[in-house]
Amino acid sequence: MTTKRKRKVKEGGIPEEVDAVFRAYPPLLRTRLMQLRKLILATARKMDGVGELEETLRWGQPSFISKSKSGSTIRIDGVKNEPARYALYFICHTDLIARFRELYPELEYGGSRSILLDTRKPIPEDALRHCVALALTYHLR
Numbered sequence: 001m002t003t004k005r006k007r008k009v010k011e012g013g014i015p016e017e018v019d020a021v022f023r024a025y026p027p028l029l030r031t032r033l034m035q036l037r038k039l040i041l042a043t044a045r046k047m048d049g050v051g052e053l054e055e056t057l058r059w060g061q062p063s064f065i066s067k068s069k070s071g072s073t074i075r076i077d078g079v080k081n082e083p084a085r086y087a088l089y090f091i092c093h094t095d096l097i098a099r100f101r102e103l104y105p106e107l108e109y110g111g112s113r114s115i116l117l118d119t120r121k122p123i124p125e126d127a128l129r130h131c132v133a134l135a136l137t138y139h140l141r
Contacts, residue, residue, distance in 0.1 A: 013055075017056075018055055018056065021060065021061070032117070032119050033062065033076050035123055036123070036128070037076065040053070044066070049070050050068060053066055059075070061076065062075065062076050062077070063075045066136055070139055071139060071140075072136075073090075074135050074136070075088070076088055084119045087110060087115060089114045092111070094138060096134060096135055097109055097112045097114070098112070103131075104130075104131070107127060115131060
């Protein structure tokens with residue numbers, strides 16, 4: 001018989017290991033990534049068929065996975081060697097980034113796996129909400 005280890009969650013609902021990663025970011029980057037976290041969680045709550053998200057670490061990055069298996073994993077992180085940049089990462093073998101490029105050509109992309117953002121610019125919330133919604137319902141289509 002296997003036992004499932006209970007995850008420790010800090011006040012505010014962030015798992016301790018994820019919170020530790022957020023605390024390690026420089027202040028401005030942490031603020032922006034926490035804004036993305038809030039946007040992702042709020043979008044999931046409003047979506048039919050998505051249900052609760054698991055917040056965890058994948059490749060050391062804060063990640064969001066629909067427990068209902070309705071969607072594709074979304075990860076957020078700073079961009080290596082570019083301190084003012086951060087990104088939403090998606091599984092590269094999906095068609096998500098190609099769809100996002102068609103819908104939002106004004107956004108900046110990192111190949112077939114990310115939407116790139118800059119801490120010196122406002123977060124394009126409406127476009128990102130839609131992209132997150134498409135990712136969270138990827139397997140429902």
